Amino acid sequence: MTGLVIQDVTKKFGSIVAVEDVNLTFNSGEMICFLGPSGCGKTTLLRMIAGLEEPTRGMISIDGRDLTGVPVHKRDIGMVFQSFALFPHLSVGENISYSMRIRGHSRSECEDRVTELLDMMHLPGVADRRISQLSGGQRQRVAIARALALNPQVFLLDEPMSALDANLREAMQIELRKLQLELGITTVVVTHDQTEAMTMADQIVVMGKAKVLQTGGPMDIYKTPADKFVAGFIGTSNLLPAQMAGNDTVRVGGAELKVGGVKGDHQSGEDVLLMTRPEEVFVHPVTDAPPANAISGTVTFVRDIGATIEILVDCAGNEVISVLTPKDWPGVKVGEAVNVEMPAAACNVLAA
Ligand code: ATP
Secondary structure (H helix, E strand, O other): OEEEEEEEEEEEEOOEEEEEEEEEEEEOOOEEEEEOOOOOOHHHHHHHHHOOOOOOEEEEEEOOEEOOOOOHHHOOEEEEOOOOOOOOOOEHHHHHHHHHHHOOOOHHHHHHHHHHHHHHOOOOOOOOOEHHHOOHHHHHHHHHHHHHOOOOOEEEEEOOOOOOOHHHHHHHHHHHHHHHHHHOOEEEEEEOOHHHHHHHOOEEEEEEOOEEEEEEOHHHHHHOOOOHHHHHHOOOOEEEEEEEEEOOEEEEOOEEEEOOEEOOOOOOOOEEEEEEOHHHOEEEEOOOOOOOOEEEEEEEEEEEOOOOEEEEEEEOOEEEEEEEOHHHOOOOOOOOEEEEEOOHHHOEEEEO
């Protein structure tokens, strides 16, 4: 069932265009991540869904209900802010049940819901504590519980992990995703962290300069990025200057390589970029039989970090990174001449 629809939405602040011509449709129950660098408009888009900003143009609907002109408190939305925005003078329980009390729920209803939510957030027995007596991770759980108190139709989170340290952040990403799957609630998370988006999202919306650059499942975007910005923003990529040679071949330096995918229409001879992911690139000593679909280069650095080994190779002035597991380790050394194999299925052509 169609859940969240953002149709032709533009938001201007005076002469600043924060969000431009955004069209997105998501199914009910999906976890969506707005991902992009600082200032690209992701928070503004989230705030428009929440009703904290009105679009200059366009329409937002949830489960078929047009939200134009609907005030924040009538949108059936739960929101977690970057700073958590908890009330320091209220107890944990009072924070969580705040919106219920405003809406006239009885004391026992509030208490039962607080107990249920604290159990769900693995924080039993802290209802009477002050916010100042909680750790950063516990505060975040309370902020999530507060946002879910009224069983909202849509759950919005603005950079929810930014106040947490790296280890806790990773654990919370997994926990938040598990919770979202359990509740089946349409959820939108704003983040500039690609690992966070890939850990949690059904759909990632990559934004840049007020526009949506690409929308898709994490692996679709990782495997077939729309352009060099997306390729560089999601994961590590090798981007080599190349020329189109045929429909599915490019010339890189002196070599001609077959490619698995081509983004856009490119004429023969046109300058393009050949994109590969480091884990799909293999390095072979020149003393081995030459592999198909390969370019030559010289090893400039080897970094062994146990689970993986990174090899940097200079290929006619362009650096190529290969990330291998120990079982594929070719045993090459810095300064050694190598062939860098880029299997056709791993090669994508992007506009230069
Ligand atoms: P960040 O990750 O830094 O929070 P963002 O991608 O969420 O960035 P937004 O906060 O949505 O970006 O801002 C998008 C653009 O709109 C920026 O240029 C910002 O300066 C501008 N902007 C946002 N809110 C306002 C406002 N209330 N008044 C004027 N300009 C604003």
